[in-house]
Amino acid sequence: MPRPLQEQKVLQDQVKEIETLVVDGMDISGHWNRMFGQRVIFDYDYDNLMKVADLPGGESLNWCYGCAKCTAVCPVDIVGDYSPRKIHRKTQMGIDLFKSDDLWLCTTCMNCLRVCPKEVNMIQIMPAVREQAVLNGGVPAELQKAFEDTAKTGNPLGQPQRKRAAWTDKAGVDVPIIADLGRPVDILWYVGSYPSYHPRGMDAASAMARILTALGVDFAILGKEEKDDADSMRLAGEKGLFEMLAEHNINAFNKYEWNEMVVTGPHEFNAFKNEYPKYGFERPIFHYTQFLVRYLDQLKDLMQHEVNAHGICRVTFHDPCYLGRHNGEYEAPRQLLRAIPGVELVEMGRNRENGYCCGGGGGGMWLDSFTKEHTQMRLSERRVLEAVEYQATVLSVACPFEVSRFEDGAKSTGNDQLKVLDILELIDKAING
Amino acid sequence: MPSDNVLIIGGGPAGLEAARLLSDIGVKSTIVEKREYLGGTPIAERYAALTHGFHDAETMMNTMIAAVTDNPLVDVRTNTVVTASEGEAGNFRVTLAKGGNGSTEAVDAGAVILATGFQHFDPGRETQMYGYYEYPDVITLADAEGMLKDGHFRKPSNGEIPERVCFIQCVGSRDRQIGNEYCSKVCCGISSKQAIEVRQLSPTTKVFIFYIDMRMYGYWENEIYWPAQEKHRVQYVKGIITEIIKKGDRLLIRGEDTTMGRPMEIPMDIVVLAVGMEASQGTRQMAQIFGIQQNKYKFIDVPHDSLNPVATSVPGIFVAGAAAGPKDLDDSIGMAGTAAIKAAGLVRKLALA
Numbered sequence: 001m002p003r004p005l006q007e008q009k010v011l012q013d014q015v016k017e018i019e020t021l022v023v024d025g026m027d028i029s030g031h032w033n034r035m036f037g038q039r040v041i042f043d044y045d046y047d048n049l050m051k052v053a054d055l056p057g058g059e060s061l062n063w064c065y066g067c068a069k070c071t072a073v074c075p076v077d078i079v080g081d082y083s084p085r086k087i088h089r090k091t092q093m094g095i096d097l098f099k100s101d102d103l104w105l106c107t108t109c110m111n112c113l114r115v116c117p118k119e120v121n122m123i124q125i126m127p128a129v130r131e132q133a134v135l136n137g138g139v140p141a142e143l144q145k146a147f148e149d150t151a152k153t154g155n156p157l158g159q160p161q162r163k164r165a166a167w168t169d170k171a172g173v174d175v176p177i178i179a180d181l182g183r184p185v186d187i188l189w190y191v192g193s194y195p196s197y198h199p200r201g202m203d204a205a206s207a208m209a210r211i212l213t214a215l216g217v218d219f220a221i222l223g224k225e226e227k228d229d230a231d232s233m234r235l236a237g238e239k240g241l242f243e244m245l246a247e248h249n250i251n252a253f254n255k256y257e258w259n260e261m262v263v264t265g266p267h268e269f270n271a272f273k274n275e276y277p278k279y280g281f282e283r284p285i286f287h288y289t290q291f292l293v294r295y296l297d298q299l300k301d302l303m304q305h306e307v308n309a310h311g312i313c314r315v316t317f318h319d320p321c322y323l324g325r326h327n328g329e330y331e332a333p334r335q336l337l338r339a340i341p342g343v344e345l346v347e348m349g350r351n352r353e354n355g356y357c358c359g360g361g362g363g364g365m366w367l368d369s370f371t372k373e374h375t376q377m378r379l380s381e382r383r384v385l386e387a388v389e390y391q392a393t394v395l396s397v398a399c400p401f402e403v404s405r406f407e408d409g410a411k412s413t414g415n416d417q418l419k420v421l422d423i424l425e426l427i428d429k430a431i432n433g
Numbered sequence: 434m435p436s437d438n439v440l441i442i443g444g445g446p447a448g449l450e451a452a453r454l455l456s457d458i459g460v461k462s463t464i465v466e467k468r469e470y471l472g473g474t475p476i477a478e479r480y481a482a483l484t485h486g487f488h489d490a491e492t493m494m495n496t497m498i499a500a501v502t503d504n505p506l507v508d509v510r511t512n513t514v515v516t517a518s519e520g521e522a523g524n525f526r527v528t529l530a531k532g533g534n535g536s537t538e539a540v541d542a543g544a545v546i547l548a549t550g551f552q553h554f555d556p557g558r559e560t561q562m563y564g565y566y567e568y569p570d571v572i573t574l575a576d577a578e579g580m581l582k583d584g585h586f587r588k589p590s591n592g593e594i595p596e597r598v599c600f601i602q603c604v605g606s607r608d609r610q611i612g613n614e615y616c617s618k619v620c621c622g623i624s625s626k627q628a629i630e631v632r633q634l635s636p637t638t639k640v641f642i643f644y645i646d647m648r649m650y651g652y653w654e655n656e657i658y659w660p661a662q663e664k665h666r667v668q669y670v671k672g673i674i675t676e677i678i679k680k681g682d683r684l685l686i687r688g689e690d691t692t693m694g695r696p697m698e699i700p701m702d703i704v705v706l707a708v709g710m711e712a713s714q715g716t717r718q719m720a721q722i723f724g725i726q727q728n729k730y731k732f733i734d735v736p737h738d739s740l741n742p743v744a745t746s747v748p749g750i751f752v753a754g755a756a757a758g759p760k761d762l763d764d765s766i767g768m769a770g771t772a773a774i775k776a777a778g779l780v781r782k783l784a785l786a
Contacts, residue, residue, distance in 0.1 A: 041690055041697040044641065046668055053666070063663050065647075066671060066692060089692055092668060118659075 045094035052097055057128035063118040064088035070112035070120070075357040076105050079382050080375035084112045084122050098133050104140055105374060108235045108362030109321040114353060123235075126362060130237025139237070146366035147238050154227035154245070155193035156366060165223035167195070167202040171209040178220035184257035187212070187219040187291075190272070192265045193228045194400035200407065201400045207428035208264060208288060214302055214431055215295050219262075225252040231271035231322075236363025243279070246271070250281040260284045262291045264424075265400045266322035267361070273327065287323055289332040289398050289423065296339055303430035306342035308393075315343045315426070316392035318383060318406070319355035320399035333398050336423055340430045348390045356383045360401035380409035387418060394419045396426060435523035435783035436541040438463060439776045442515060442719055443548035445473020446762055447754030449497040450769035451546050451776075456506035460777045463508040463540055464501065465515055465529060467715060471498045474550055481581035483762060484619065484626045485656050490582075518545075518723050522749025523783040543780035544749050545723065546772045547733060549715035551755035554605030554613065554708040562604065563677045563706055570684055570701075571677060573604075573708045574623050581630045586638075588702050590682065595702035598631055599641040599686060600624040601674045606709030607645070613730060617709030618759040622653040624707045628667040629660065641668045641699075643688060672697065677704060710759045723750055732758040743772040751775055 017034045021027075053062040064085055071083035082105050091097050106126045113121050133139060139147070149158035168175035178185060189212070195205035212219050227245050234242035253261070261283060263269045269287045276282070292299065307313055317337060323329050330352045337345050350356045359379030364371060372378060384406055387395045395406055395418055406420040439455055441448045444466030455462045468477060472494040475483065480490035501507040510529060516537065517528040525542045553575045557566040565571050569589040572580075580586050588595050602624060606617040621644070628640045642661075647669065649658040661667040674688040683700045690697045712731035720727045726734040726746035733745055733752045743751045751772040754765035 039695055041693065041695050041699070043699060044668060044670065046639075050666065059663075062666065063659075065658075065662065065669065092670075093693070 041093065043094065044092055046092045048094060048096045048098075049088070049091040052091060052125065052129055055128040055132070057121075057124035060118070060120045061088055061091065061125050064120050065118055067117060069115040069117065073111040073115055073354060075107065075109055075111065075359070075379050075382070076375065079377050079379060080105065082106075082374075084116070084120050088120070097129055098136065099138060101370075101374060103129060103133055104143070104363065104367055104370060106362055107321070107357050107359055107364040107379070109357035110325040111321075111354065111357070114325060127235050127237060127239065130235075130363075131239050132237075134237040140367055140370040142369055143236060143363055143366045146363075147233060147236075147241060150228055150230060150233060150245070151241055154248075155197060156228060156233075157193060157197045159197040161227070162224050164191075164196050164226055165221065167191075167197075167205050168209065168221075170202070171206040173209050173213040175209045176220040177223040178256045178258070179223065179225065181220050184259075185218050185220040186259050187217055188253070188256065188258035188261045189219050189221050190226060190229075190261055190263040190268055191221050192263065192268050192400055194404075195264045196226075198400070198404060200403040204400060204403065204422040204424045205264065207422065207424040210428050210432060211292065211299075211424065215292075215298060220258075222252055222256075225255075227252075229265075229268040229271040231267045231275060232361060232363055232365060234271075234275070235361070236366075242275075246276060246279050246281075250276060250279060253281060253283070260286060260291075262286050262288055264288055266320040266327070266398065267401070270322045270326050287327075287329060287332070287398070289323070289336055290329060292427070293332040293335050296335060299336070299427065299431075300339050303339065303341055303427065305430050305433040307340055307426055307429050308342050312344050313342055313394055314346050314392050315340075315394040315396050316346050316348050316387050316390060317351070317396050317398075317423075318348075318358065318387075318402060319352055320397070320402065321355070321357050321361050323398060324352060324355055333396075333423055336427065337396060340426050342430075343426065346390055346392055348386050348392070350386065356386065358383060358399070358402045358405050360399075360405055365401050365405075378405075378409060378412075380405040381413050384409040384413055384415055384418060388413075388415050392418065394421055394426075396421055396423050398423050435780065436525070436543040437461060437780050437784055438540070438542050439544050439546060439773075439780060440465065440525065440527055440540060440542035441546045441548060443473065443550055443715065443754075443756070444468070444471040444509070444511065445548060445550050445754065446475065446494070446497065447550070447756075447765045447769040447772075448473070448546070448548035449494075449501055450766050451548060451753055451773040452504075452507045453497070453500040454770055454773040455777055456501070456504050458777055459506070460773075460780065461506050461508070463510060463542070465513050466509070466511045467514045467532070469512045469532075471501070471509065471511065478553070478575045479579040479582050481578050481630060482626065484622050485653055487626070515719060515722055522779060525749065543783055544751065544776035546769075546776055547716070547719055547723075547725070547745070547750060547752045547756050548754050548769065548772075549719055549756045550713050551710040551716070551759070552713040554611075554617075554711050556604055556706050556708055560611070563601065563674075563704065564679070565706060568677065568679060568684060568704075571704045571706065573706045574620065574627065575708065577627050577705050581627060581634070584634065586631055586634050586703075593702070594635055595638050597639045597641070597699075597701050598628075598703045598705065599643060599674075599699075599701050600628060600705045600707050601686070602642065602644040602647075602707045603673065604706040604708045605711070613709060613711065615709075615730060615759060616648060618648070618650075619761045620707040620709055621648045622657050622761070624705065625649070625653075625657045625661040625667065627705065629657070629665045632665040632667065639668070640665075641670060641701075643670050643672060643674050643686070645671075645673050670697075674704075710755055713756070716756045719756075723747060725750060728758070730758070732756065743768055743775060749779060
């Protein structure tokens with residue numbers, strides 16, 4: 001028995017019409033399949049909003065006064081229908097965020113918080129709500145797989161732990177493992193999962209190894225003692241997994257003597273700099289761009305090759321959310337890029353504080369198909385189009401998540417001419433030709 | 434010989450403050466109050482807590498009243514009205530009529546301060562808005578103040594604790610058809626204050642505020658609006674209510690949720706109409722008696738350039754508080770100080786001349 005209209009909760013109000021639709025051989029295209037959602041709002045059942053507000057970290061969702069500044073800068077809303085203001089409104093109207101697909105669309109890029117007058121903090125709200133969803137088993141399958149792979153193998157790619165340093169074979173230089181050295185080193189380089197296992201990540205890792213060697217840096221890596229930082233797992237709701245890996249990594253870090261740590265990825269940088277101190281680990285941590293910029297003069301002497309034999313190369317830079325907005329580093333990557341011979345640095349409209357998001361953060365890296373179902377195009381594809389719009393020939397990056405995302409985006413949008421390169425690859429090319 | 438007395442009409446917050454300040458600097462005044470008691474609207478309408486600050490209205494007003502009671506420089510005339518005035522700045526001769534026996538008396542004054550205040554908009558007056566006189570559970574901000582003062586916020590129709598209460602903003606304000614085109618300035622804050630009080634009194638009650646724009650100027654934003662939402666979990670919905678329909682023993686409020694662009698029909702147990710301010714009868718009558726210009730809304734016209742908010746069209750007559758248009762208490766008290774010093778300056782200058 002269908003319930004009377006007024007008792008039914010229909011939370012969509014759009015008119016839906018599918019352009020081409022054939023069902024059982026019958027053409028019901030266009031207006032023949034038009035469907036209407038319920039128009040009238042019969043209640044504001046805001047208990048679901050308060051369920052979020054009652055969670056430690058979830059309080060600020062209830063602070064939204066609807067100014068919608070967030071919507072304009074939310075990278076997801078540009079390709080879909082989503083923003084913190086909309087989430088506040090929907091939960092105020094009865095949507096259960098704990099069970100809603102909306103829960104998994106936020107990449108924790110932090111652009112909303114940057115502009116929010118009420119400090120509604122999705123960087124705290126999202127992990128808090130997702131943690132409950134994880135406990136209740138409501139995680140999208142592909143993200144669940146990444147969680148399980150990380151728990152099992154120590155990295156979200158599901159690769160064997162013992163092969164974590166296998167990439168060094170092709171680096172062309174000696175990459176010392178700290179356990180084998182048997183002495184203190186100046187720089188402990190945390191390589192990260194994607195640079196260790198992903199083919200394009202390995203390219204950047206190898207470039208880094210060659211650059212450090214050319215600079216004469218006394219460095220070593222942890223090799224098979226290194227595991228994923230799992231910061232993105234934490235933001236995706238798997239706090240337990242994060243803590244487990246944090247304990248492992250902190251033990252590994254503390255086992256050896258070193259002066260400073262350099263990390264390849266902004267997510268790892270964020271984890272070690274801002275989260276690990278909560279677990280008692282507090283040491284000098286630098287993103288590779290911050291570290292290399294110290295050697296700028298030496299690098300300039302070393303970089304004798306034009307990166308493009310055919311002339312000046314228009315390079316744009318995509319600010320990683322977790323290097324820029326989350327940790328305030330905008331200049332180091334740009335200083336490096338400007339020093340590379342043959343590079344003309346061009347800025348995209350959205351840069352620095354207002355940089356767009358590649359879609360990989362906050363678990364987005366492992367929600368590609370899920371997010372695609374809810375958006376017109378991938379965030380990475382939208383960013384590629386912006387790079388093309390500003391006539392860049394190279395989209396340079398400083399986060400291991402981004403190379404593969406943008407390369408896929410360049411292909412899927414028909415912009416194969418756009419090269420996607422880590423800054424490390426550009427520097428390496430300028431040094432070694 | 435010019436008079437060194439200042440006549441203050443109205444014994445509410447502005448009038449009391451003017452009298453107290455005048456006595457502080459040694460100037461005589463006469464307070465004329467038509468009610469049998471001092472304290473003005475906060476006492477007459479049984480306000481619970483004052484906005485802002487959340488202090489008990491009766492206690493606060495009693496402190497003000499005590500400052501003028503048995504004060505040798507303040508002549509308090511309650512149950513008294515002004516019936517006529519003649520003369521000019523320095524030499525006003527004003528006729529006072531005592532209520533009850535109707536005896537009259539002439540009082541001299543060098544200056545006059547009008548502090549005759551406002552009255553709440555009556556939502557049933559012309560348009561039967563929102564069924565105010567039809568549904569017992571539709572009340573006004575002023576009605577709600579009394580209920581909150583009694584610590585008893587129940588459905589007037591059956592005495593039950595309300596599951597849901599909502600406030601409808603801008604009732605009788607910002608309305609060309611009603612004739613009150615102005616914003617009444619304080620209602621957003623008063624509604625939010627009352628919403629907090631309802632939530633404190635009855636934690637199971639859900640409270641909503643439906644609004645066109647929230648006008649929480651200055652510190653009312655962070656002292657009232659933000660705590661109402663963040664701490665007391667009052668739900669603010671942008672979109673005003675057009676009409677109320679009776680459904681069973683509840684009220685169905687109908688309007689548009691403008692953020693969603695969808696109509697709403699939400700059941701409520703008590704609907705509080707955030708009625709605005711209008712010129713009081715006393716303000717209208719005094720304008721006639723003293724020949725003072727009124728603006729199109731019948732408040733005292735202040736021909737000012739923002740730098741003289743207490744001047745009227747008649748030299749020697751000053752205005753303080755909501756007689757000059759919608760005011761919050763802070764503004765009314767500030768105006769009382771300005772009016773008092775201007776009145777004192779005038780009578781002293783004339784005395785020296």
